Amino acid sequence: MRGKKGTVLTFAEKCKNILASNWQGYLNTIKADSKGSKEDIYTSKVEYIIKKGKPYIWVPEKDLHNMNAIIDERGSFAVSSPFPGPLARVLRSLEKFPSRVALTGDVVPLKEExxxxAAGILRDIIHSEQETISESPHTVSGVLSSSALSFTSRIEHLQQLLADYDKYLxxxxxxxSCTFIDCNGGKYEVDIEDMETSKADSLAPFSARLIDGINQSDARRRALMLFCFVHFNTNAKDAYILSVDRKGFDVLxxxxGQVLKDGSPQYQWKEFRFTFKEEARDVESFCCQLVEMEEDAVKEVSSYSGLG
Structure with missing residues (x-):
């Protein structure tokens, strides 16, 4: 493996990356009417952006959340890490959920100015992400080009949100409070001060396209299988990238596993962590290091087989 120390993000950093990688989540507010709050919870999917580490949520003007928040500001907000395309199918087959963030707090309406x-921030986010993609070198486009855009195009969703701005509050x-929930359902409370001081990776907004671009490519998935062999001495029959961050990536x-009575192997899905030599400061750095790892793995396997 490529280094041991500091190879995994803190829970606060994982939460920040999840929030920065998505654009939609589930908002929960307490149902209310003219007489006040009730016991029931109202839930709907809403869209959001992150500004200075905090979610700014766009709620359709006729949504029940608007009435609820007037009577009782308390709410909760849940956001999942991106799990597009083939990865979604694998996770469903395993009855696993993607890692996610669960927040509690107050839903505070913004005055007009x-x-x-916030709309200006949204516009800047769209422009920045478009610029990053348009100016990306071949190394980046080579990874992203396999992505199914209809599933992972964060920019298109945000553009539509901006275009329909007048229809939202x-x-x-x-x-x-903040809780990180992993794929196996494990829950980890995260200190709010840590959430305030930690920062999301600059590649987080592109993680859905990175994940899908890799998983939609047969060649890149074969490379993931080589990684399992070279770094863990494990033969993988199949592999998908599960998550990405500045320090590396996780592979499923x-x-x-166990051998059946007839002598045939029983297969199971297992998670592997791969770390970079250097932290990936942006999406270009991530893609460059991934390609380098692919080339190194091919060379190493070739040397094993006497082909190098």
Missing amino acids: KAKS VYKFDMS GKVA
């Missing part, structure tokens, strides 16, 4: 400011979500590999 601040709402316009904008809220700031003031966090009071299909490996042999």
Whole structure:
């Protein structure tokens, strides 16, 4: 493996990356009417952006959340890490959920001027991400080109949100607690101060396209299988990239488990962590190091087989 120390993000950093990678989540507010709050919870999918580490949520003007927030500001917000295309099918077959963030706090409406400011931030985010993609070298486009855009095009969703701006009310979500939930359902409480001081990776907004671009490519998935062999001495029958971050990436590999009575192997999915020599400061750095690892793995396997 490529280094041991500091190879995994903190839970706060994982939460920040998940929030920065997605554009939609599930908002929960307490049902209310003219007489006040009720016990029931109302849930719907809403779209959002992250500004200075906080979610700013766009709620359709006729949505029940708007009435609820007037009577009772308390709410919760849940966001999943991206799991597009082939990865989604594998996770469903395993009855696993993607890693996610669960927040509790207050749903605070923005006044008109601040709402316009949030729209300006949204416009800047769209421009910045478009610029990053358009100016990317061949190494990046080579990884992203296999992605099914209809599943992973964050920019297109945000553009539509901006175009329909007048149909929404904008809220700031003031966090009071944060929980990180992994793929196996493990829950980890995250200190709010850590959430405030930690930062999301600059490649987080592109993680859905990176994940899908790799998983949609047969050649790149074969490379993931080589990684399992070279770095863990494990033969993987199949492999998908599970998550990406500045320090490396996680792979879901299909490996042999117990041998059945007839002598045939029983396969199981197992997670593997791969780390970079240097932290990937942006999407270009991530793709360059991935390609380098692919080339190194091919050379090493060739030397094993006496072909090098």
